[in-house]
Amino acid sequence: MIAFLARRALALVLTLLAATVAIFLLLEVAPGDPALTMMGMNADPEAVEALRRELGLDAPLVTRYATWVLDMAQGDFGTSYTYKTPVSELVAERLAVSAPLTVYALALSTLIAIPAGVFAASRRGRAGDYAVMGLTQAGIATPNFWFAMLLVILFSTVLQLFSAGGFPGWEAGFWAGIKALTLPAVALALPQASILARVMRSALLDAMGEDWMRTARAKGLSRGQAIRRHALRNALIPVLTIIGMQFSFLMAGAIIIENVFFLPGLGRLVFQGVIQQDLIVVKSVVVLLVFAVVLVTLAVDVAYALVDPRLRERRP
Template identity: 50%
Template sequence: MLDFLSRRLAAALVTLVLATVVVFAVVEVLPGDPALVMLGTDARPDTLAAVRAQYGFDQPLTVRYLHWIGGLLSFDLGNSHAYGTSVARLIGDRLAVTLPLGALALSWALLVAIPLGVFAAWTHGTAGDWGVMGFTQIGISIPNFWFGIVLVLAFAVTWRIFPAGGFPGWRQDPAGSIYALVLPALSLSLGEIAILTRVTRSAMLDTLREDYVRTARAKGAPESTVLFRHALRNALIPVTTVAGLIAGFLIAGAVIIESVFRLPGVGQLVYDSINNRDLIVIKNVVILFTILVLVVNLLVDLAYVVLDPRPRVAS
């Protein structure tokens, strides 16, 4: 087991190093002057020279890369030229919105999709199965930002149950902050609910055809025991894989949803940084997203060890 996890951790570290090289190359190595990108083509030569000296753009590439990596390891991500404050503080404040939003959306997706997928597999070929599959087709087809606008019109403008946007802050109003994330999480999770439902249904159908499931039914086991104890646990292996991919997408895909609901999260920070040409913020946020996806993948590998004993036996 330790050998299995150590190999996964080594692969994650190699992926992270390669990601830092790619991000650094895209932002600072490719043709073009980073200072000119940050300040625009109308910037004065002395201003450009000052920015190059401030952010180290006049230093050799290896020195700049090693300085950036050292800052990542020491949590010194530099200062944003657009906001005039520490990048680490900026990202930390925004993560307090994005991470709860992603966690709530993933919870919605798992709590809704897995029961729907099990129900669709259990009622395979009937009206219940067709209804679930029709719902998933609609969920995949509808863009989440459009669904978010519909939710705002229905539950914020017409019925005034939830706020239309904004975020009061965890310290000022914890309950109101959770309340403000309900509609964004619902709109963000719609497509993921549809995908997870289809994956769960397909995995359950494959598992229900296995010999051990037929044996359990032949022994007179209750249908609930057959579904949830024998079939669902093995069906959760591909579902866990897709859920891990979706978790990374929910964090990175929150950019548009945070713009629709005016949430001060990392997605909104990326959007503003692109408009402000704040390259140092963009560079560090991309690496942050990479780290979060790698952490999710490691957690998925740990879930594999719990759900499937074969990696433990092989190691």
């Protein structure tokens, strides 16, 4: 198990380094000048050049990349050009919204999708199966931002059960924070639950068609017992893959939802950083998101090994 984890960790570290190079180069070739954006289009060229030197933007490309990566490795993400605040403080503040929102949405997605997928697979070709597949198709086809607006109209405007947006802060109380994140989490979760339910159904049907399932039934297990004891565990490997991908998507892809609900999360911070040419914020947040994806990938690999110990013996 230790050798298995070491191989995976090395591969993921190399992936993270490659990602930092790609992110740095992409933002370097992007149009715009942060110093000119900060000073204004009519600013004096000498003042703009002085600001570029102050920000370190006049240094060679390799030097700036090496300085950026080494500083991040020590926990120093630099200072925001716009907010004049350490990026680490901005990220910590916004992560207190984005991380709970992601976990909340992923929990809702999983709690909805796995029972729905098992229900559909156990009733293949019957009315229950068709109903679940129809609902999941509708969920996949519905953009989450449009669904978010429907939720605001229904639960905020008509029923007045939830606020239409904003976040009161965790100092207002745990349940106040959870209530503010509920509609955004549902808007994020339902399309992902639709995908996960279909994967769960497909994987479970494949497992139910294996010879060992017929052997289990021949030994006297009922259909439900055979599914719970044997088929479900074997069907979890592709499901774990999708859950890991969904966590990454929810963490990095909630920009639109955070803007719909005016949530001060990482997605909105990146959006504002792009608009304001605050490249140090954009680079740092994107790298942190990539790091989160890398950690989730490692966690999924560990989950694979726990679900199917045979994978620990395979070489990459």
